Amino acid sequence: MTTHKNRQTDLIHAPRQAPQYIETVQPPLFRASTIIFQSTAHLFDRHWTDAYDYSYGTHGTPTTFTLADNIAQIEGGSYCLLAPSGLSAINLVNSTVLNTGDEVWVADNIYGPNLEHLNNLQDRYGITVRVYNPIDADSFQPTEKSKLIWLEAAGSVTLEFPDLKNLVKKAKLANVSTALDNTWGAGLAFNAFDFSDEHLSVDITIHALTKYPSGGGDILMGSVVTRDQALHHKLFRMHAIQGISVSGDDTAQIQRSLAHMSLRYEQQAQSTNTLIDWLKQQPQFSQVLHPSNPDSAGHFFWKEICSTGKSAGLVSVIFKPEYDLTAVRKFCDNLNLFKLGFSWGGPISLVMLYDLKPMRSLENTHLQQGLLVRFCIGLEHPKDLIQDIQNALKQLE
Structure with missing residues (x-):
């Protein structure tokens, strides 16, 4: 055991440390911005696409990765990114998928703040917003410019349940990405990544973890779940560029609520x-x-x-x-x-x-x-x- 002459140094570099891992009902809570690398090899022999890239707090800690893994499992996906709110998760998808000149289709009963964000993109960056009737798949008429369709099951406020099968089929034929706001279903009402006898799947789900996963009306958080690794990496890159991150304390609280x-x-x-x-x-x-x-x-x-x-x-x-x-x-x-x-x-x-x-x-x-x-x-x-x-x-x- 090394003891330094200066007590101040010992307060920062503690000479004794309790064992770091024990088995508990709830996983340990990690709070981190800086993450210490064990060696230069650990620093340079890593990549941001690694499953668990422990490099900086915004990329993730065991606390945030644990919740992300659990949300992905609940929703039937493979990869999950966490965001500070449901709307932040929606904005991440829009920012990743849409470019100038693209068309995005939204249900008439779309979540209002999502529509407001898309209208802002339309005014500033030339994104075209088109509206369809969620219970009439024929009203969705994608063009070669169409890149994304937002789905809600059920829809905001008036709670119409969409013709999900036919909407997803039409989107896939037109090579249009499908994003489902899955807050209502919460991954419990149906599996958005396998919801029919034909094994139809959406490409992306977003989930306002503020709602059922939190359950307390006191925490804001959102998630973006996918199955496709290339799409996940594309979203993850934008996630990092925008500096999106969540609190370890909030993450631990939601993790605690998942059990019930x-x-x-x-x-x-x-x-x-x-x-x-x-x-x-x-x-x-x-x-x-x-x-x-x-x-x-x-x-x-x-x-x-x-x-x-x-x-x-x-x-x-x-x-x-x-x-x-x-x-x-x-x-x-x-x-x-x-x-x-x-x-x-x-x-x-x-x-x-x-x-x-x-x-x-x-x-x-x-x-x-x-x-x-x-x-x-x-x-x-x-x-x-x-x-x-x-x-x-x-x-x-």
Whole structure:
């Protein structure tokens, strides 16, 4: 044991170190920007494409690689990159795949911030954004300039489940990359990399780990999963160029929550199904939107792809036209258990009010006229949630 004369040096270069590895329920947490190389051989005999390139904190640590491996496994992929948020993961895909003059196709019910980012690319870099109807594969008409199609299953806010099989088939025939926002399915409702008898697969999934993997409503993170190594390296290169990285502490928290993610997902789905049955009986609503509801657009496609009957804990209702903005705002403000806020997948149920008119560019004849309220079901007992909605509806009488 070497002891230095100066105590300050000993505080930095500790003369004694406990053994570094023990077996624990949770993997060790590594916090690192600088990573120490054992020798110049270790420094120079490495490459950024190595499976585990321990060179700098932004490239990864055992903590971040462990979570990435687990997310890839959950989603049915082979490679995973982590990003600071779901939107950051989306932007990574757009930045990697699209170049000036390219076309990108988006569903009419696309996640709003993704569309905003793509419109920004269109204005600044000459990317052309084209819109298709997710439940009508014929509306997707790729050209030689088409390079990417964004898929959502189910779609944002109105929760249509897309004709995933035919959309992916058309994209592959046209050599268009397919990217699926898989936050709703979370890798649990269906396998995006093998979702049919024909073993159809998307090229990329992004996942807002903020939602179900975190489960606490307190951590932001996203992931990008692929099966193709060349595509992964292309994404990984852009990931490094943009300096994308995540906190080791946040990563460890999400890793800790993965053990019970499927249990939470199933419980929230069961509570949602209970609410759907009740919501459909309420005279104030003209529509109840959820893929498992036979009355909802895309129900056939959901039943075809999610053969196990799994679905996320989101359900939207459309108020009848006689309930104006003032009335629907009053309804939302009078909810007690449902808190007004974005996101979902956490323990607390949430509610959000939307006006669909400025959010959609195509004619959606399957949707009734009226204001939409989306419920994000938490872990409360469904009977209490029903009572909460019932009490708020009474305020409208």
